[in-house]
Amino acid sequence: xxxxxxxxxxxxxxxxxxxxxxKQVLLPLVLxxxxxxxxxxxxxxxxxxxYFSNMLTIDNYAVAFTGIxxxxxxxxxxxxxxxxxNNDANLGEYYSLLLFALVGAVMMVGYENxxxxxxxxxxxxxxxxxxxxxDKTSLRSNEAALKYFxxxxxxxxxxxxGIVLIYAATGTFNITEISAAQASALSEGLPDSIFVMGxxxxxxxxxxxxxxxxxxxxxxxxxxxxxxxxxxxxxxxVKTAGVAAFYKLMVAxxxxxxxxxxxxxVAITVLTLVIGNIGAVIQTSxxxxxxxxxxxxxxxxxMALIAxxxxxxxxxxxxxxxxxxxxxxxxxxxxxxxxxxxxxLYEAFNGLGKTNPLLAFTMTVSMLSLGGxxxxxGFFGKFFVFSAVLANPDMLWLVVLAVxxxxxxxxxxxxxxxxxxxxxxxxxxxxxxNSFSSFTLIVLTVLTILLGIAPALVSELL
Amino acid sequence: xxxxxxxxxxxxxxxxxxxxxxxxxIGVIGVLTRRNAIVIFMCVELMLNSVNLLLTAIASYRxxxxxxxxxxFIMAVAAAEVTVGLAIIVMTYRNIRSTDVxxxxxxxx
Numbered sequence: 001x002x003x004x005x006x007x008x009x010x011x012x013x014x015x016x017x018x019x020x021x022x023k024q025v026l027l028p029l030v031l032x033x034x035x036x037x038x039x040x041x042x043x044x045x046x047x048x049x050x051y052f053s054n055m056l057t058i059d060n061y062a063v064a065f066t067g068i069x070x071x072x073x074x075x076x077x078x079x080x081x082x083x084x085x086n087n088d089a090n091l092g093e094y095y096s097l098l099l100f101a102l103v104g105a106v107m108m109v110g111y112e113n114x115x116x117x118x119x120x121x122x123x124x125x126x127x128x129x130x131x132x133x134x135d136k137t138s139l140r141s142n143e144a145a146l147k148y149f150x151x152x153x154x155x156x157x158x159x160x161x162g163i164v165l166i167y168a169a170t171g172t173f174n175i176t177e178i179s180a181a182q183a184s185a186l187s188e189g190l191p192d193s194i195f196v197m198g199x200x201x202x203x204x205x206x207x208x209x210x211x212x213x214x215x216x217x218x219x220x221x222x223x224x225x226x227x228x229x230x231x232x233x234x235x236x237x238v239k240t241a242g243v244a245a246f247y248k249l250m251v252a253x254x255x256x257x258x259x260x261x262x263x264x265x266v267a268i269t270v271l272t273l274v275i276g277n278i279g280a281v282i283q284t285s286x287x288x289x290x291x292x293x294x295x296x297x298x299x300x301x302x303m304a305l306i307a308x309x310x311x312x313x314x315x316x317x318x319x320x321x322x323x324x325x326x327x328x329x330x331x332x333x334x335x336x337x338x339x340x341x342x343x344x345l346y347e348a349f350n351g352l353g354k355t356n357p358l359l360a361f362t363m364t365v366s367m368l369s370l371g372g373x374x375x376x377x378g379f380f381g382k383f384f385v386f387s388a389v390l391a392n393p394d395m396l397w398l399v400v401l402a403v404x405x406x407x408x409x410x411x412x413x414x415x416x417x418x419x420x421x422x423x424x425x426x427x428x429x430x431x432x433x434n435s436f437s438s439f440t441l442i443v444l445t446v447l448t449i450l451l452g453i454a455p456a457l458v459s460e461l462l
Numbered sequence: 463x464x465x466x467x468x469x470x471x472x473x474x475x476x477x478x479x480x481x482x483x484x485x486x487x488i489g490v491i492g493v494l495t496r497r498n499a500i501v502i503f504m505c506v507e508l509m510l511n512s513v514n515l516l517l518t519a520i521a522s523y524r525x526x527x528x529x530x531x532x533x534x535f536i537m538a539v540a541a542a543e544v545t546v547g548l549a550i551i552v553m554t555y556r557n558i559r560s561t562d563v564x565x566x567x568x569x570x571x
Contacts, residue, residue: 115532122539129546142554143566149550150502154493157509164513190476
């Protein structure tokens with residue numbers, strides 16, 4: 001709760017700080033803000049409280065996810081240094097909008113009422129619509145913003161219709177009351193099926209937000225057109241918040257109607273895994289490959305959701321931590337390379353192993369982590385997800401499918417590694433990296449390897 | 463003014479449900495078939511307002527204020543969305559001199 005207030009206040013402070021003549025102060029300022037929020041958030045650990053007349057609950061689940069999302073943003077922002085020297089960029093606004101988006105994300109992991117879920121999703125999405133179009137002169141950024149906005153508001157409408165159908169059936173927006181009320185659905189001449197229809201429509205709405213197939217069609221275009229810094233935010237924080245909100249909704253509100261939504265969710269998961277992994281293989285652009293890879297990772301996180309047992313929340317938490325640290329590192333390297341070589345194709349990485357060993361090594365570690373190779377965080381992420389699913393032996397086929405698709409994943413993740421170490425570069429220009437970005441990349445690499453060696457650091461939390 | 467809920471109750475609740483669902487489907491079809499960004503956006507607003515309508519009907523029917531409060535939240539959020547959305551459409555219009563979404567096809571596969 002304090003983290004929501006602090007983030008909102010800091011966002012406004014940052015907006016005014018954007019007027020400062022010297023843009024250099026903005027980055028340290030926002031990093032200090034985020035560090036404060038991260039620390040204050042941890043004070044709520046083991047201290048469950050509800051706010052706003054039972055509309056928001058800050059429990060360990062919310063604190064853990066808020067911590068991961070704050071840390072992700074904190075480690076993402078050092079790569080925004082390029083904007084400081086660019087006078088067209090409105091750095092103060094970008095940082096403020098990221099903080100505001102984070103407010104929405106925190107509300108999404110702590111909501112106790114469907115109204116709060118809706119508000120959280122919208123606060124996050126509206127900030128992201130603006131950031132997607134923040135490169136105002138680029139037609140690609142324009143197109144990304146327009147697509148994201150039109151599709152996003154369309155699916156917001158769908159989500160709302162699901163919420164109102166659930167309300168019509170149960171007479172409440174509170175998720176614990178919904179789960180108690182569904183046994184005795186209010187009749188009033190309404191058809192009996194509206195509760196199940198409401199659940200399915202709401203599932204469609206949230207699936208869009210986490211870019212699960214078949215509601216993923218916007219993701220590759222939007223991720224490619226959006227400036228890389230905000231793509232990184234979109235594919236980590238937004239996705240983590242979405243999956244956490246999804247899981248909380250299913251556990252707290254719809255656990256009793258498991259049989260109604262389970263087949264739909266299995267179908268969504270299988271489609272997401274297949275489309276994400278197969279779609280990534282045929283890409284020539286690294287950035288677009290990362291978009292499809294984020295779709296496939298949404299599929300792995302959904303697998304933990306459909307496992308639906310006591311280890312699911314740990315699996316989702318660990319997976320999002322592993323996925324976020326690796327993704328931020330990959331997008332960070334991509335941004336540094338893209339700023340100088342003006343391309344986000346695989347060829348842009350040619351020869352990076354010789355010119356910038358640090359960037360190449362960081363990228364390799366994060367690709368191995370995303371692919372799920374042992375000794376990196378991604379391996380244990382997949383391990384926890386698969387073992388959660390295997391608690392139900394009937395779902396063995398799903399794990400087999402996921403393992404096969406993870407093997408496909410290694411193919412496209414290693415393409416960039418091959419480009420970096422085995423392809424000769426056209427001109428061996430060294431990428432200029434300032435020491436702060438290098439330091440952040442080292443921290444991210446250490447985090448990824450640390451979680452791969454000692455997964456208990458995160459997996460014992462919940 | 464006191465008898466508005468009673469007037470609303472003279473029509474069965476499922477009629478409101480079907481009416482709102484019809485409005486919602488009209489909005490969905492509009493979003494899927496129109497090419498002009500502003501018209502698509504109007505159809506999205508139609509979807510949101512069909513939800514508002516159903517919420518108000520149920521709220522009056524049951525005398526439950528939480529749904530009415532939700533309507534205000536939806537209106538506020540929709541207003542914020544209009545602000546951002548029109549800004550994005552204007553930004554795009556400045557670059558391509560059109561609001562036709564089919565002209566924007568730089569990003570593919």
